[in-house]
């Protein structure tokens with residue numbers, strides 16, 4: 001017999017098999033793949049249950065086809081990021097005396113089967129999970145709840161993916177303002193951000209009956225879902241590694257080691273390099289990083305180093321993420337419909353050749369091609385790039401915006417249904433705020449944000465010898481220039497499938513100065529030195545300017561500020 005120092009019989013050490021007096025809570029992980037700030041896990045481990053069983057289901061439906069056009073739903077890169085995240089979670093749970101059972105199947109089938117295996121409601125006292133927003137995920141929650149009801153097992157849901165808790169909103173989600181600025185101001189003036197939830201160092205043990213299966217369980221190989229191995233491209237802005245461990249280390253690197261947060265607002269629209277923006281999005285999307293944790297780290301940075309426009313702006317951007325999540329709550333499946341949030345009927349084209357040229361980075365418009373090739377090769381594209389390729393697809397090619405959203409869904413490491421489809425609604429001019437309906441001048445954008453052509457040449461090496469700004473509009477090259485720059489248009493690099501009349505004025509811009517001081521980054525960091533103190537760069541222009549700065553695209557607003565500051 002195992003007797004503890006106090007002389008009590010230790011049932012745990014006896015390793016008794018599952019019996020009816022033992023109680024278990026199942027924690028179903030979905031897009032909350034972390035231990036920090038995880039309320040679901042915290043509630044389960046502080047409950048009266050003897051055992052907590054963390055579970056992740058690889059649901060084959062996630063790896064099937066996209067809804068409208070039947071593209072493969074998850075790219076190899078996205079799959080790799082997911083499996084790295086699940087494996088990291090498993091490792092971190094094991095380090096705290098727990099573990100993660102990984103099974104393949106739909107949660108509404110896997111969880112009831114597991115509950116029965118453990119002894120049904122006599123043993124399993126509940127299933128805990130984070131609540132999701134969109135229709136598919138909510139459908140899973142409903143089916144799961146109904147299956148478990150049949151077994152007499154309750155399901156408990158928690159809200160945990162936004163910075164501002166849904167229950168703290170100063171209005172019901174159905175009355176979410178249609179203008180982001182109004183949402184932001186009301187939230188800023190009346191909401192406190194919840195503190196992060198702490199977990200004990202030692203978690204509750206797994207049910208003994210499952211321990212052996214858990215020890216042997218691992219993420220399924222990509223081939224199980226017909227997904228090929230992910231490529232590695234050294235040109236990527238960051239070697240994105242899935243999981244909470246990498247997420248927390250990226251936060252520490254960006255905020256504290258490289259000290260980039262103080263310049264974020266000036267650098268966030270850059271194109272090449274790891275540190276111009278946070279790159280938190282892939283980890284936020286899978287819940288490897290909690291937005292509340294990011295918020296409290298910003299506050300720590302502000303106390304220790306500096307509080308300025310940039311530190312504020314990162315929270316401002318996280319609120320955009322929240323805004324789209326609450327749009328998802330308010331508008332439901334409208335987010336995914338051709339007519340969008342506004343129910344606006346637009347005659348979209350579906351020209352296959354044009355779409356494939358866009359998707360594959362062969363449009364002959366370098367700024368578009370570079371961005372699409374980066375997405376394909378790395379699973380990431382900058383916000384500036386996303387706005388331009390989305391505008392080009394919907395406003396220049398007038399192709400169905402859902403083609404673009406589904407390509408992004410398949411390929412973006414950070415795909416979140418609300419952020420992805422919400423931003424596409426705005427780009428296509430069918431969102432809930434008509435002021436977000438903007439057409440980007442692709443050549444102006446390319447020349448403003450990539451004045452030396454560094455970005456387009458990184459992803460379209462065919463253009464290497466063409467000086468800037470001509471590298472942004474190769475269709476203007478004479479035959480002699482094509483020969484001189486070793487790039488035959490139509491052979492080495494595609495003919496442009498579309499050239500907009502409004503690009504002409506920018507095509508004739510003079511080449512940039514060759515001094516390093518002309519680069520986007522140099523300009524931006526000089527601007528950064530000028531602003532100090534929270535809100536310092538904001539109040540001056542009155543209501544109208546503020547509205548422009550709040551614009552999701554930052555297109556027109558940002559361009560204007562950029563010029564003024566120059």
Ligand SMILES: Cc1cc2nc3c(=O)[nH]c(=O)nc-3n(C[C@H](O)[C@H](O)[C@H](O)COP(=O)(O)OP(=O)(O)OC[C@H]3O[C@@H](n4cnc5c(N)ncnc54)[C@H](O)[C@@H]3O)c2cc1C
Pocket residue numbers: 268277278279280281282284285314317318320321322324381382383384386387390408412414415416417419420421423424427552
């Ligand atoms: C057509 C289109 C589709 C998009 N799809 C997604 C998507 O599926 N998932 C996603 O996270 N972002 C999406 N975005 C928003 C934005 O492009 C990315 O969040 C950003 O580029 C991620 O890089 P970062 O983490 O370095 O951003 P940072 O500039 O460092 O911003 C910090 C965080 O704020 C949030 N954020 C910033 N801008 C937005 C925005 N416009 N909408 C929602 N959240 C925002 C993100 O969580 C981001 O990680 C999309 C934008 C467009 C135009």
